[in-house]
Amino acid sequence: MPRLRNSLFPLLRAASPLPSPIHRRACRLLSTSTAITPAPFSLEDYLVASCGLAPTQAREVSKKAFHELSRAHRRPSDELSSSRINSASNPDAILALLSGVGLSRDDIAVVVSADPLILRASVKNIAPRLLALRDRLVATISRNSKDRVAAKLEFYKRILGVSESEVSTAVSKMPNILRFSDEILLRKIKFLVSEAAMEPRYIVERPVLLALSLEKRLLPRHYVIKVLQEKGLLDMSFYSVVALGEDTFKSKFIDRHKDSVPGLADTYAAARAGIMPSRI
Incomplete structure (x- = not known):
């Protein structure tokens, strides 16, 4: 380094x-x-x-x-x-x-x-x-860097079931994903596959998903998306929503629906604080 x-x-x-x-x-x-x-x-x-x-x-x-x-x-x-x-x-x-x-x-x-x-x-x-x-x-x-990088690349190949070239491409786009622990990455991948219904190849093609905070970004926004979709107020992919900056997201999906979905702002703030509500 x-x-x-x-x-x-x-x-x-x-x-x-x-x-x-x-x-x-x-x-x-x-x-x-x-x-x-x-x-x-x-x-x-x-x-x-x-x-x-x-x-x-x-x-x-x-x-x-x-x-x-x-x-x-x-x-x-x-x-x-x-x-x-x-x-x-x-x-x-x-x-x-x-x-x-x-x-x-x-x-x-x-x-x-x-x-x-x-x-x-x-x-x-x-x-x-x-x-x-x-x-x-x-x-x-x-x-140690060489050993850690090799181990992390092997981890992604094994968990996501993708090729070495696909993993290398993902790392070149988002080198930051090499620094997360296996424990944190497993939780993110499990959520993206099980809850957000994403295919492993889709994830590796969008490595920013693995760099985003599970607690502060992925989980809270997934909750907001589900609420808005159930009310027929949203027709966008999960990736498109979580990739937005915080101010843009709040303006488009929280402030815009404050009248049609009362309490959304408070429940989103609570979700970001680690308190996931069952429903508004």
Whole structure:
């Protein structure tokens, strides 16, 4: 991942002790967070919510972090709490620094997976950790990326029953679909096939379907489509509807029918919040 490698060099400069806008922002984050009593810190949850790791990956990285802490403090890992990760500095400040020099969410996930204890580094001493990471990290990314891509391509071929060339074409259209966990993809594919009545080949020809959120986009809009179709107010394909931007969708299918289908806006909002109504 050349972009990640290139981003590490300005990051090393940004992490020097000299004042910079990035440092000032990070320090503000640190000072603000220490003024408020934080909720109990869960490293595993933080890795999922803030670093973009899948739950299973977060669990493994969390174990790795506590193992490294255990070695450093010469204490059994079960005697260490998640607060030890959060004790030296605010992890949000480290993420702000990494993001501030151009690292994407995926790049940050790679960095944190390789060195989870970087989250407890202070802004001033992050540079030595990155220097130690730099060469090992780029080599690891290169090696693991090939293996992950090959495994993901095989997954799509097996689950969707399509050819390698069809999968390759789908990935070229939407590279983002390579980063989702098998668990998330299985749920999306099951929904698209069972509930939205799509053929596997139709899905792979429209890979954006696999990149959309199941909870925030596919399920709520499918519910709205069914309601409008039952009332004879809609004659469009599921794909055409879910591909629309949020504002356009709400204007065309929620606001336009607010009088003919009272309560549709509220039930759509509830569906996006994870509360699926049985019927309006």
